[in-house]
Amino acid sequence: MTCTPVSLLVTGGAGFIGSNFIHSYMANNPLCMVTNLDCLTYAGNLKNLTAVEENPHYRFVKGDIGDAALVAEILASRRIDAVVHFAAESHVDRSITGPELFVRTNVLGTQVLLEESRKHWQSGVVPDFRFLQISTDEVYGSLGDTGYFTEETPLAANSPYSASKAGADLLVRAYHETFGLPTLNTRCSNNYGPYHFPEKLIPLLIHNIINEKPLPVYGDGLNVRDWLHVRDHAVAIETVLKKAVPGSVYNVGGNNEWKNIDIVNLVCDLLDGRLGRPEGKNRALISFVKDRPGHDRRYAIDASRLTSDLGWSPSYTFEEGIAETIDWYLAHQEWVADVTSGAYLEYYQVQYNRGAA
Ligand code: NAD
Numbered sequence: 001m002t003c004t005p006v007s008l009l010v011t012g013g014a015g016f017i018g019s020n021f022i023h024s025y026m027a028n029n030p031l032c033m034v035t036n037l038d039c040l041t042y043a044g045n046l047k048n049l050t051a052v053e054e055n056p057h058y059r060f061v062k063g064d065i066g067d068a069a070l071v072a073e074i075l076a077s078r079r080i081d082a083v084v085h086f087a088a089e090s091h092v093d094r095s096i097t098g099p100e101l102f103v104r105t106n107v108l109g110t111q112v113l114l115e116e117s118r119k120h121w122q123s124g125v126v127p128d129f130r131f132l133q134i135s136t137d138e139v140y141g142s143l144g145d146t147g148y149f150t151e152e153t154p155l156a157a158n159s160p161y162s163a164s165k166a167g168a169d170l171l172v173r174a175y176h177e178t179f180g181l182p183t184l185n186t187r188c189s190n191n192y193g194p195y196h197f198p199e200k201l202i203p204l205l206i207h208n209i210i211n212e213k214p215l216p217v218y219g220d221g222l223n224v225r226d227w228l229h230v231r232d233h234a235v236a237i238e239t240v241l242k243k244a245v246p247g248s249v250y251n252v253g254g255n256n257e258w259k260n261i262d263i264v265n266l267v268c269d270l271l272d273g274r275l276g277r278p279e280g281k282n283r284a285l286i287s288f289v290k291d292r293p294g295h296d297r298r299y300a301i302d303a304s305r306l307t308s309d310l311g312w313s314p315s316y317t318f319e320e321g322i323a324e325t326i327d328w329y330l331a332h333q334e335w336v337a338d339v340t341s342g343a344y345l346e347y348y349q350v351q352y353n354r355g356a357a
């Protein structure tokens with residue numbers, strides 16, 4: 001049985017995945033209403049949403065997910081029938097230098113949303129209510145050379161970021177088991193694509209190569225990540241929201257594993273030609289630096305449940321997705337300049353002070 005929510009509360013919609021989801025969902029569902037609640041941290045940028053800001057079906061509210069009164073007011077006044085919860089502190093490195101904010105936003109903030117959602121749903125105004133928690137494969141910890149994370153893999157988070165996401169996932173489960181709140185939970189692998197903040201690996205590489213800055217590769221560069229285009233993730237989220245049975249958990253991934261150093265070399269080579277530089281020039285920027293503490297070795301997602309139950313599969317090949325992403329960044333240098341000012345530069349300095357490997 002499918003349901004089509006008509007009034008969505010999207011949290012963290014000014015960030016990377018949230019903004020891509022809003023574009024995708026509003027294009028596919030032109031009659032729906034979307035309320036975007038975002039407090040605009042360093043990672044949130046309203047320029048990610050200029051294409052929808054004049055749309056009467058879209059509203060932006062600047063505010064914190066931890067503000068219970070504000071969340072309650074939005075849920076009631078807009079008769080929200082689905083919460084799609086992206087808002088989070090999302091960068092592993094920042095969680096190592098400052099874990100407290102991750103607990104406050106990712107754990108306590110999620111609890112506030114769940115509690116206000118419970119009251120809203122129990123009021124009976126919106127019987128078909130759904131709460132979708134957007135989570136990460138990092139809650140499962142790290143894999144060896146073989147095997148995949150399934151939805152049954154025990155949670156074994158290793159960083160303060162992933163621990164805070166695992167804590168939030170368990171609260172979501174508890175609100176379903178204890179109160180019957182119709183919750184859903186997705187756990188996705190690494191995303192790439194437009195509007196990705198340039199502190200994360202792929203946009204950082206593109207940004208630094210363009211500016212001929214060093215490319216910091218942590219440790220031996222042999223850690224493995226499973227990359228999925230953000231628009232494929234957006235479609236997966238819409239699919240789960242509309243088709244999944246409350247209480248269910250779905251992994252999302254592209255079956256697309258890469259060693260970090262191979263991604264770094266690929267992005268270098270693709271940019272050689274585009275920037276008119278001699279072949280191999282960009283690889284000279286690679287700089288091995290000290291490893292991230294607690295660095296998970298390998299992530300690989302088994303997303304077969306999502307395919308067999310709900311019919312989702314990724315549409316991008318990595319070859320086309322990465323080429324399109326590089327071209328997007330080259331064409332959006334103004335956006336990059338805008339988001340890489342202020343706090344970003346301060347943080348960046350910390351990264352460079354890590355020292356050589
Ligand atoms: P992001 O850092 O780009 O964006 C996070 C957004 O949340 C920002 O707009 C920020 O302003 C907002 N926000 C932060 N704290 C808030 C608060 N207290 N109240 C309101 N808004 C707040 O993150 P992202 O990469 O788009 O990730 C979105 C979600 O998807 C996160 O929950 C993350 O754990 C999850 N996820 C990310 C990836 C990935 O590869 N980026 C993969 C799997 C899952």
Ligand code: DAU
Binds near residue numbers: 136
């Ligand atoms: O797997 C999903 C997760 O993917 C999400 O939950 C997180 O929100 C998202 O940030 C991402 O986490 P990672 O830690 O995998 O992404 P990041 O881009 O920070 O790093 C990717 C890999 O590249 C990782 O092995 C660390 C390495 N790395 C990263 C940076 C920023 C480098 O070698 N150099 C770098 O400068």
